[in-house]
Amino acid sequence: MGSLSKKKRSVFYGYLFFFPFAVIFIIFKLIPFFQSIWLTFNKWDVFGPPVFVGLANFKALFTSPNFWSSLWHTTYFTLLTVPPLVIFGFFMAILVNSYIHFKGVFRSVFFLPFIFSISVIMLTWGLLYNSSYGLFNIIIKSLGLKPVQWLNDPDMAMISIALTTIWWTVGFNFIIYLSGLQQISPSYYEASDIDGASAFQKLIYITFPLLKRSHIIVIILQVIASLQIFGQVYIMTGGGPGGKTRVLVQYIYEQGFRYFKMGYAQAVAFVFFILMIFISYLQMKLMTRKEEQL
Amino acid sequence: MKWKTKKDKHKTALTILAFVLACLYLLPIFWMVSSSFKSEKDIAAMKWLPSKASLQNYETIIKRAKIGRWFVNSVIVSVFSTLGIVIISLFAGYSLGRLQFSGKKFLFFLTILGFMIPFQSIMIPLFLLLKKMHLVNTYGGLILPALASPISIFILSQYFKGIDIEYEEAARLDGASEIQILFRIMVPMAIPAIATVLILSFTFSWNDFLWPLIIAQTDNMYTLPVGLVTLAGSDVNIRYGPIMAANVIASLPVVIVYILFQKYLVAGITSEGMK
Missing domain, CATH: 1.10.3720.10 (MetI-like)
Known part of the structure; x- marks a missing residue:
């Protein structure tokens, strides 16, 4: 390459080195994405040829009670999980970052559940939730209370799934908050010590506002993660009892891979895509506007 | 020997709090590992630890x-x-x-x-x-x-x-x-x-x-x-x-x-x- 000028060499290698990623990205992400739009206008059971049906898939889904109930279950799960996941993550980080021994050990412990596979966590909690010999009912019975039908009670099932998810994933938010806390300069606290601020005042007036960036990251990522709920439900309840926990991604999965209604399933997936983009956009907008005001 | 200051007591108390939380937090993982060594009898009897650790499972x-x-x-x-x-x-x-x-x-x-x-x-x-x-x-x-x-x-x-x-x-x-x-x-x-x-x-x-x-x-x-x-x-x-x-x-x-x-x-x- 000796004859190439430095600039030309840079262009050549710039594209050459990006090329392998671009190939994989285009084949396995962009092409399916464009195909997904085409698919929403077709009826296709995979075995025969696809049939163009216009907007029929969308008409069908907006009149399907199962679509609306799974949309609601996803929303319900998101409402149940986002506030505790953000609040617990925050306070766990405050605790571990405070004046205590063995910081490193506690950090490892609180993050630990996050590294376990979804199947391992859900099967283990399936045992914990077992109504006759699960750990939780052992404890509840020993307190003289009535045992809870965690996963079999239609009103309790989604709450149980949310509890498991909170335990499993709070470590992620905890770590983001912890790294945010570690970036706060001690000089803020020294100044407030001179002014005689209490620990509570320091938390409210210094720590909380200074973690603004962490709040934004945690809330945005958490809402997106919660809306994608699938595995927990699929493994623990299969959508039951009585379809009371069937969530949107599971609805897509079942319609596509169990009933082979590819076009219809993709129309639901497209609605899911729009929902995700819309909510991400809305959150960015709201949060950055708040930032401007401060 | 150092005198225990108020701050040290504080530190100990917070550490104990974190320790209790950490134990509760690890409970499901403990239960998984302990149950893997239990017989079905022990599981049904709701024992915390296997009565006899076995690799049967x-x-x-x-x-x-x-x-x-x-x-x-x-x-x-x-x-x-x-x-x-x-x-x-x-x-x-x-x-x-x-x-x-x-x-x-x-x-x-x-x-x-x-x-x-x-x-x-x-x-x-x-x-x-x-x-x-x-x-x-x-x-x-x-x-x-x-x-x-x-x-x-x-x-x-x-x-x-x-x-x-x-x-x-x-x-x-x-x-x-x-x-x-x-x-x-x-x-x-x-x-x-x-x-x-x-x-x-x-x-x-x-x-x-x-x-x-x-x-x-x-x-x-x-x-x-x-x-x-x-x-x-x-x-x-x-x-x-x-x-x-x-x-x-x-x-x-x-x-x-x-x-x-x-x-x-x-x-x-x-x-x-x-x-």
Whole structure:
């Protein structure tokens, strides 16, 4: 390459080195994405040829009670999980970052559940939730209370799934908050010590506002993660009892891979895509506007 | 001997609080491990610890299920996905992080686009595409779609950007090629970032559930997460004890990786937060 000028060499290698990623990205992400739009206008059971049906898939889904109930279950799960996941993550980080021994050990412990596979966590909690010999009912019975039908009670099932998810994933938010806390300069606290601020005042007036960036990251990522709920439900309840926990991604999965209604399933997936983009956009907008005001 | 000050007492109290929380927090994991050594009788009798620790459950699960095969599948898929991601992202990260060329902004935009498309919204056409390519129920089908990892490219290109230009210029004067600069200068200096990408990709791949559930169609091709679930659902003779044993087996590799490379995993989470 000796004859190439430095600039030309840079262009050549710039594209050459990006090329392998671009190939994989285009084949396995962009092409399916464009195909997904085409698919929403077709009826296709995979075995025969696809049939163009216009907007029929969308008409069908907006009149399907199962679509609306799974949309609601996803929303319900998101409402149940986002506030505790953000609040617990925050306070766990405050605790571990405070004046205590063995910081490193506690950090490892609180993050630990996050590294376990979804199947391992859900099967283990399936045992914990077992109504006759699960750990939780052992404890509840020993307190003289009535045992809870965690996963079999239609009103309790989604709450149980949310509890498991909170335990499993709070470590992620905890770590983001912890790294945010570690970036706060001690000089803020020294100044407030001179002014005689209490620990509570320091938390409210210094720590909380200074973690603004962490709040934004945690809330945005958490809402997106919660809306994608699938595995927990699929493994623990299969959508039951009585379809009371069937969530949107599971609805897509079942319609596509169990009933082979590819076009219809993709129309639901497209609605899911729009929902995700819309909510991400809305959150960015709201949060950055708040930032401007401060 | 030092006098105990008020601050020290405070520290002890907070440590005890954290300790109690940590114990409660670990309870489910303790229960899983302890149950894996219990007999069904002990489980039904709701004992906290096995009355006699036995490896019976481990024997049962290894004999009755294809757990060995799933373990190997998981290793193959995770190792090749991780290696592929690291190599592809090293090149792309170097391109975006160090080289100056027109059109780079567009390539950056393309990479960001990867974040915007949730996997769930393209899993159906992706499956149909792989079916056309005859990759359903193959290792290729499990591995290839995972290789494009925008987050890894960001982590690496950011790190490359921070490396002092002097090293590169010195090598260039010596007539080093672009490949030599990447692998002799950049890679050794970017070990922390590479380790982060490595562990993040490995953990993700080892634990991935939705894609293997779709693409692996016979129990010979299952990875551990999918195999475990079918095991619990299909075979009524396999009770809680053996399932907990399977959970322990499936978790050991990630726990070991976690203990060894914790620092980098945390760095990875933090940088994912900062994207």
